[in-house]
Amino acid sequence: MPGNASLPTGLTDAAVVTARAAYGRNVLTAAAHSGLLATLREVVLEPMFVLLVTAGQLRQTLRNVTQSTDKLNESMTALQGNFLLRGYFRHQAKQQARATADSLQQVERAQ
Numbered sequence: 001m002p003g004n005a006s007l008p009t010g011l012t013d014a015a016v017v018t019a020r021a022a023y024g025r026n027v028l029t030a031a032a033h034s035g036l037l038a039t040l041r042e043v044v045l046e047p048m049f050v051l052l053v054t055a056g057q058l059r060q061t062l063r064n065v066t067q068s069t070d071k072l073n074e075s076m077t078a079l080q081g082n083f084l085l086r087g088y089f090r091h092q093a094k095q096q097a098r099a100t101a102d103s104l105q106q107v108e109r110a111q
Contacts, residue, residue, distance in 0.1 A: 011019065020026075043049055080089045 079085050
């Protein structure tokens with residue numbers, strides 16, 4: 001696009017001198033603590049990193065709870081077949097049936 005006068009040309013020499021006097025040179029300064037450990041520390045302390053690690057831990061905890069619940073259900077099903085505990089589970093089933101029947105009767109009376 002040579003010859004196009006509408007393009008911005010940047011700062012004038014006088015504006016550059018004024019800006020450097022006010023703000024200093026436009027260069028990146030090396031951090032006092034540069035290196036692998038400093039970079040690693042900076043990454044670990046980053047809020048998004050902490051959030052991602054926390055979310056991962058929460059997800060793993062929920063997965064563990066789900067697996068534990070499944071195993072407990074499996075164990076309870078196995079216990080119901082145990083001849084020593086059959087009477088206990090029959091008693092539980094009868095109590096649950098009575099409670100269900102009582103609540104149905106209360107609902108019917110209320111209507």
